[in-house]
Amino acid sequence: MAIVLALAAFVLAVLLHGLAMRAPLQLDSVRRFMLIGVPLGVALVTVALARVGPTLPGIAAILLYALLCELYIFLFTLVLSSVSATMLIMLRRGPVQASALASVYDPQEMVQLRLDRLLRNGFVARASGRFSVTEKGERLHRIFTGLRRFFGHESR
Amino acid sequence: MLLAIAVYLTAHFAAYVFVLRHRAELRSENGISMYHFASAVFAGLAGVVFAVLEPNRFGLSGLVLVLSLHGIYSLSFLELWSLAQGGYSLSIIASVAQAEASGTEPDFLALAAIGEAKQDDRVAALVRLGLVSGKDGRIALTARGGRIAFLLHALRRWVQPGEARKG
Secondary structure (H helix, E strand, O other): OHHHHHHHHHHHHHHHHHHHOOOOOOOOHHHHHHHHHHHHHHHHHHHHHHHHOOOHHHHHHHHHHHHHHHHHHHHHHHHHHOHHHHHHHHHHHOOEEHHHHHOOOOHHHHHHHHHHHHHHOOOEEEEOOEEEEOHHHHHHHHHHHHHHHHHOOOOO | OHHHHHHHHHHHHHHHHHOHHHOHHHHOHHHHHHHHHHHHHHHHHHHHHHHHHOOOOOHHHHHHHHHHHHHHHHHHHHHHHHHHHHOHHHHHHHHHHHHHHHOOOOOHHHHHHHHHHHHHHHHHHHHHOOOEEEEOOEEEEOHHHHHHHHHHHHHHHHHOHHHOOOO
16 A cells, blocks of 8 residues: 555656746656655655565565665656657667767767866856856765776776 | 675675786776676576575566676776776876976877777777678668667667657
């Protein structure tokens, strides 16, 4: 029962996210989902604990909801930003020359797109034509430099 | 039960931290994915056995709990691993930081060149996964690729309605 509740909460979150994506909000797709997914998650926890308490079914339902939400966020951010996903979608129209497929990806445009996003989200700043990394950007850089070292990506 | 799976996942993570992360096999995308996939299969099978043996105390809820907890752990781990490996935005921040430190301009052209070189790898990876096939310089979706592309397109239409008619 609690697991069915978790599945229903997730389906509702996805449906409401679809609606939120059509609403004129100044939020990115992930924040729009959080706006819906978090309150629904809190409601699920409350209902699950009230009905079955901190039992195996109750905890399983809460974890299932968390997993499905994480998976959904992963998938829709992949679909929105992955070049490979864009290539696959483009190929639905039919076979194309390898060179035409390459046109999906303009490397300079891609750098510009990411740079604009970093500027907009306050990770990089631009003053008098010069770029600089903000404190927020430095923090992120430090964290991922540590992670690169931890995962052994730097020594490859 | 929650304690048993928590101990198992901690041991899985500890084995990676203290022993396996230094091994070359686990520094590749395939290697690290297999490390998590094999563990998820093992945990899933153990969950099925427990669900059959203890239907009242463990049952379907226990199996869902095991798979969900492992799923959250593996998905979070692999996302971080992948982001740390080759995040484009992170490379841009690194490039800006480097330029700032040396008093020069960031070399965005070099980053674009790296991206260009990755393009061939992307097509090769799609071929390797059996999602596309190439013949006489033309690339086409395989049957499996068609199904995946359909799902990706449907999801994109759902979350990016403005782009609904593209693709």
